[in-house]
Amino acid sequence: MDKGHDRQAGNAQVVWMIALVALCGCALLAGCTSFMGQQDKRAIAQLLPTVGNQVRGTVSFVEHSDGVQVSYNLAGLPPDSDHALQVHERGDCNATDASSAGAVFAPAAEHLKPGARVEGDLGNIHADSNGVATGFIVAPDVSLDGVRSVLQRAVIVHRDAIDPYAYPQRGTGPALACGLIRAE
Incomplete structure (x- = not known):
């Protein structure tokens, strides 16, 4: 027992x-x-070239507590060059020159102040000697929901870099590539 x-x-x-x-x-x-x-909110844009250009690649967006991390991987840029990366008001890349995307995204009143940086100005990117640009930018003034959301808007790579002392209401030079920002 x-x-x-x-x-x-x-x-x-x-x-x-x-x-x-x-x-x-x-x-x-x-x-x-x-x-x-919580899971980070994510979005991605597949950029295609505008007429006469060869730039293509992806731009991804991940929302964190300190802003949206914007990662880019682009090819077909002129070697050793700088370009503006901007979010535009409308998610429409149908025009051959991407003009259908509208003005640079500016939901806050800052866009009324001369020389003020607007939310859609993500910053400048640099292409290496092979015409490839990879890296990331942290954009504290945009989000993936609410009034400052970049979802369903267009992201554009412009020919010229952003001049920090000018107000780029219409972008900085012609668009080289455009893509619609979609939730992942």
């Missing part, structure tokens, strides 16, 4: 150990979920 009792006690210990491991596992997973937070 003692062997049977010992076996039952041993089985009970195993059951309790399994329950304890399962409980710890659940607590650990719950902790990871709160540590990792």
